[in-house]
Amino acid sequence: MLRLSAHPSGRHFLQIPGPTNVPDRVLRAIDHGTIDHRGPEFGELGKAVLAGMKQVFKTDGHVIIYPASGTGAWEAALVNALSTGDKVLMAETGHFATLWKKMAVSLGLQVEFMAGDWRRAADPQAIEARLREDKGHGIKAVCIVHNETATGVTSDIKAVREAIDRAGHPALLMVDTISSLGSIDYRHDEWGVDVTVAGSQKGLMLPPGLSFNAVSAKALAASQNNTLRRSYWDWHAMIEINPTGYFPYTPATNLLYGLQEALDMLFEEGLETVFERHKRHAEATRRAVRAWGLEILCADPERYSPSLTAVMMPEGHSADAFRRIVLDHFNMSLGQGLSKVKDKVFRIGHLGDINDLTLCGTLAGVEMGLALAKVPHEQGGARAAMSYLAEKAEVRSR
Numbered sequence: 001m002l003r004l005s006a007h008p009s010g011r012h013f014l015q016i017p018g019p020t021n022v023p024d025r026v027l028r029a030i031d032h033g034t035i036d037h038r039g040p041e042f043g044e045l046g047k048a049v050l051a052g053m054k055q056v057f058k059t060d061g062h063v064i065i066y067p068a069s070g071t072g073a074w075e076a077a078l079v080n081a082l083s084t085g086d087k088v089l090m091a092e093t094g095h096f097a098t099l100w101k102k103m104a105v106s107l108g109l110q111v112e113f114m115a116g117d118w119r120r121a122a123d124p125q126a127i128e129a130r131l132r133e134d135k136g137h138g139i140k141a142v143c144i145v146h147n148e149t150a151t152g153v154t155s156d157i158k159a160v161r162e163a164i165d166r167a168g169h170p171a172l173l174m175v176d177t178i179s180s181l182g183s184i185d186y187r188h189d190e191w192g193v194d195v196t197v198a199g200s201q202k203g204l205m206l207p208p209g210l211s212f213n214a215v216s217a218k219a220l221a222a223s224q225n226n227t228l229r230r231s232y233w234d235w236h237a238m239i240e241i242n243p244t245g246y247f248p249y250t251p252a253t254n255l256l257y258g259l260q261e262a263l264d265m266l267f268e269e270g271l272e273t274v275f276e277r278h279k280r281h282a283e284a285t286r287r288a289v290r291a292w293g294l295e296i297l298c299a300d301p302e303r304y305s306p307s308l309t310a311v312m313m314p315e316g317h318s319a320d321a322f323r324r325i326v327l328d329h330f331n332m333s334l335g336q337g338l339s340k341v342k343d344k345v346f347r348i349g350h351l352g353d354i355n356d357l358t359l360c361g362t363l364a365g366v367e368m369g370l371a372l373a374k375v376p377h378e379q380g381g382a383r384a385a386m387s388y389l390a391e392k393a394e395v396r397s398r
């Protein structure tokens with residue numbers, strides 16, 4: 001464990017777009033003795049969390065829980081449903097889409113990567129046009145990152161589904177919701193998604209270590225005859241035993257205690273209320289950014305992310321030096337720019353267990369940091385966010 005020379009008073013502000021601040025209720029739930037994962041109590045826990053995750057994915061189909069980071073669930077989606085040499089269509093929305101593409105290539109898939117400028121969402125019209133050209137149905141899957149965590153741009157999954165249908169194309173639709181599930185409206189069944197990938201440490205308010213697949217009947221059928229090799233990630237071994245609440249290998253028991261608590265919290269607040277809260281906090285954040293006179297990386301206001309905002313640094317100023325000043329002075333972590341936008345943007349995470357005052361503290365820290373780092377900006381961003389939050393004030397239940 002990293003030892004700080006002195007205890008910093010107050011809480012660390014973990015305002016990166018995941019991992020997010022873990023609520024005390026979840027931490028307390030995790031802090032219980034590990035039980036026998038084959039004993040009588042465990043089955044009830046397993047059944048409860050599997051049922052709860054179906055509600056969050058909005059699916060009646062199978063949900064798989066892996067003791068793995070989100071990257072594991074990416075791999076599971078690909079190796080269960082596809083065959084060596086299969087062609088997949090992916091959209092370059094940013095760093096995470098690029099990593100998923102690299103994984104697909106390394107697994108022996110043929111990837112067609114629709115180029116993007118890291119400021120826009122996946123383009124349903126371009127996807128439709130490409131699928132129409134694919135008369136022989138060589139493309140086996142379309143893979144989209146719902147919320148591109150590197151850029152703060154949310155793609156329209158319903159529109160992508162409609163594009164695939166208009167083209168009359170049988171490709172599977174796979175969607176990464178690692179930084180959107182539990183923060184942004186998502187409907188696995190209604191939107192006809194075949195495999196949804198998710199992770200524990202962002203909107204689900206848990207520490208890192210769990211990840212998920214939601215699987216359609218069509219994807220499950222594809223997994224019967226595919227040729228990509230798999231063992232640990234195999235859906236069938238999970239699906240066989242999961243109805244009893246048990247797992248084929250040792251699950252991350254204590255994280256599942258936390259998941260049960262996090263699901264309770266999401267359902268107590270109500271998923272729709274949770275989504276509205278994220279939208280409201282995102283709008284307040286954007287008002288702050290505009291008041292500072294800084295530019296939002298997402299170039300399409302229709303596609304602004306409710307869970308994070310990436311902010312462009314003025315030319316000649318280092319986003320990483322600024323983040324370091326914020327960390328050192330205010331004990332707050334902001335998200336760094338990744339690969340292509342390294343040092344050029346910083347990201348404000350406003351997802352997970354956040355309320356109005358958490359956000360005000362976050363934005364105040366950013367504003368003070370801009371001044372300390374001598375980044376040219378106007379004052380009053382935090383004030384603009386406060387005015388919006390007060391205007392749209394909500395009665396906190398209980």
Ligand SMILES: *Cc1c(COP(=O)(O)O)cnc(C)c1O
Nearest residue numbers: 069070071096147149178179199
């Ligand atoms: C965080 C993230 C990932 C990577 O997940 P890990 O848990 O780090 O493996 C992938 N995709 C998106 C959209 C993410 O936000």
